[in-house]
Amino acid sequence: MLKHQAVAALALAAVAGLAVPAPAADGAAPIKVALLDMSATMGMGPMGQAMMAPWMMMGPGGMGMMGPGAGQGRMGMMGPGMSGGMMSIRIDRSTVKAGMATFDITNWSRSALHEVLVVAVDNPGAQLPYDYTKEAVAEDQVKVLGETKELPPNASEQLTVDLDPGTYLLICNIPGHYAAGMATPLSVTP
Numbered sequence: 328m329l330k331h332q333a334v335a336a337l338a339l340a341a342v343a344g345l346a347v348p349a350p351a352a353d354g355a356a357p358i359k360v361a362l363l364d365m366s367a368t369m370g371m372g373p374m375g376q377a378m379m380a381p382w383m384m385m386g387p388g389g390m391g392m393m394g395p396g397a398g399q400g401r402m403g404m405m406g407p408g409m410s411g412g413m414m415s416i417r418i419d420r421s422t423v424k425a426g427m428a429t430f431d432i433t434n435w436s437r438s439a440l441h442e443v444l445v446v447a448v449d450n451p452g453a454q455l456p457y458d459y460t461k462e463a464v465a466e467d468q469v470k471v472l473g474e475t476k477e478l479p480p481n482a483s484e485q486l487t488v489d490l491d492p493g494t495y496l497l498i499c500n501i502p503g504h505y506a507a508g509m510a511t512p513l514s515v516t517p
């Protein structure tokens with residue numbers, strides 16, 4: 328092979344290498360989780376908006392949290408007596424590899440406590456067992472793999488959990504919050 332051909336081949340290999348993400352990076356990088364409610368988005372100044380990443384704005388259905396109609400859709404799912412605020416958990420990916428996973432969790436609320444529980448589920452679309460007296464998921468009837476403390480506004484916590492392949496939900500179980508929309512699915516592949 329001529330010398331300039333070898334150099335070109337190396338350059339191509341370097342470009343190809345850059346284009347393909349390293350397999351280990353996805354599983355190893357902390358999973359960013361944002362805990363959001365109306366106070367986190369309403370009246371937000373330019374600085375706040377600049378800090379919000381696009382994945383925080385978009386739900387699994389692709390609808391922006393602040394988009395028209397998003398609130399009505401959520402409100403329609405809430406029964407009487409449920410918490411009135413629109414709340415959500417955003418996650419920067421929907422799938423991770425099995426093994427130790429670290430969640431980098433931030434409460435973006437300006438006024439409310441939030442938390443995260445990692446719950447193993449058979450079907451992420453199914454309703455979790457609910458204690459209507461406590462207005463919360465019945466934690467003794469679900470498989471909780473890990474949970475944060477109750478995070479005040481602007482607080483962060485890193486939570487590391489050993490995840491087997493399967494389906495999980497990240498939920499906030501402060502009274503009323505699960506019913507107000509604070510649950511998001513995560514799928515774990517072998």
Ligand SMILES: [Cu+2]
Binds near residue numbers: 414440441442499501
């Ligand atoms: Cu919450």
